[in-house]
Amino acid sequence: MSTDKKLIGKVALITGGARGLGRGYALRLANLGADIAIVDRNLKAADVYEFERKLMTAETVTAECEALGVRAIGLEVDLTDREAAERAVNEVVAVLGRVDIVVCNAGGGTFAFADEQSGASSDLNTTGTAADCPQEMLERVLDINLMTCMYTCMAVAPHMKRQQAGKIVTVSSVAGVDAGAGYHPYGTAKAAIIHYTRALAQELGPYNINVNCIAPGIIRTGRLGDRSNMASRIPLRREGTIEDCAKVVEFLATDLSDYVTGRTIVIDGGVYH
Ligand SMILES: NC(=O)c1ccc[n+]([C@@H]2O[C@H](COP(=O)([O-])OP(=O)(O)OC[C@H]3O[C@@H](n4cnc5c(N)ncnc54)[C@H](O)[C@@H]3O)[C@@H](O)[C@H]2O)c1
Numbered sequence: 001m002s003t004d005k006k007l008i009g010k011v012a013l014i015t016g017g018a019r020g021l022g023r024g025y026a027l028r029l030a031n032l033g034a035d036i037a038i039v040d041r042n043l044k045a046a047d048v049y050e051f052e053r054k055l056m057t058a059e060t061v062t063a064e065c066e067a068l069g070v071r072a073i074g075l076e077v078d079l080t081d082r083e084a085a086e087r088a089v090n091e092v093v094a095v096l097g098r099v100d101i102v103v104c105n106a107g108g109g110t111f112a113f114a115d116e117q118s119g120a121s122s123d124l125n126t127t128g129t130a131a132d133c134p135q136e137m138l139e140r141v142l143d144i145n146l147m148t149c150m151y152t153c154m155a156v157a158p159h160m161k162r163q164q165a166g167k168i169v170t171v172s173s174v175a176g177v178d179a180g181a182g183y184h185p186y187g188t189a190k191a192a193i194i195h196y197t198r199a200l201a202q203e204l205g206p207y208n209i210n211v212n213c214i215a216p217g218i219i220r221t222g223r224l225g226d227r228s229n230m231a232s233r234i235p236l237r238r239e240g241t242i243e244d245c246a247k248v249v250e251f252l253a254t255d256l257s258d259y260v261t262g263r264t265i266v267i268d269g270g271v272y273h
Pocket of ligand 1: 015016017018019020021022039040041042045046077078079080105106107108109144148171172173174215216217218219220221222223224
């Protein structure tokens with residue numbers, strides 16, 4: 001991990017940062033010196049999977065960031081509620097003073113998370129198709145992916161405009177790039193995030209705000225489980241890691257990407273071509 005503390009004095013907000021990829025982004029940016037705000041519907045979400053529990057070095061990701069010597073706060077908020085998203089962003093700015101970086105990571109192809117179902121040990125995933133998708137599934141998956149992203153971006157935009165600076169990273173998926181790679185309505189939500197990223201970049205560019213997107217492929221997290229058996233189908237011959245994605249987020253959250261905006265970077269070991 002980089003020892004260059006180039007983000008000292010900056011504040012980074014990571015949605016869905018209580019476990020998995022979002023936790024990886026929070027730790028990476030904290031290691032670069034950024035103060036961290038975690039906004040997640042469950043700040044103890046890592047407890048749900050053994051894989052995530054084992055990674056944790058403290059009770060919460062907020063505490064892990066503090067141990068790295070930065071300020072950190074955690075807000076338990078369901079970002080599918082637009083007003084709650086707005087309040088959360090305003091609270092981050094009130095407590096930490098500003099918001100420089102946002103990673104809109106909350107989401108997943110999940111119909112019901114394990115921690116939402118009493119006693120369940122795994123998530124309930126979507127099985128809808130483009131021609132036939134139950135209404136509740138359609139709304140839920142669009143809500144947790146597309147709407148949480150849009151609500152977060154809309155809530156941070158006024159603060160970043162005032163600062164005349166900002167880095168927004170949205171999170172799509174290879175399922176949003178390749179219609180054959182994912183299931184409906186997850187892929188549809190993730191494709192819309194790519195379009196939204198381009199539109200937002202056009203609007204916020206004049207304010208010196210960069211908006212870019214990442215589209216991860218097969219990445220090992222607790223939620224997705226071990227998919228190392230798919231390695232032979234991946235040109236780089238391994239499933240991706242949380243760090244593989246965090247390195248790209250570092251690029252998009254720092255001055256390395258100052259002249260890049262509106263783009264989507266696919267992180268999939270070369271599967272999509
Ligand atoms: N892991 C992969 O292979 C992969 C591939 C492509 C894209 N992605 C995307 O990366 C992101 C993170 O994936 P992950 O595997 O780390 O998932 P995860 O389920 O481990 O983490 C998602 C986090 O978001 C939180 N969250 C969900 N809905 C929320 C809401 N409404 N409000 C606030 N917080 C909410 C959850 O509590 C959880 O902590 C997701 O957007 C996912 O679609 C993951």
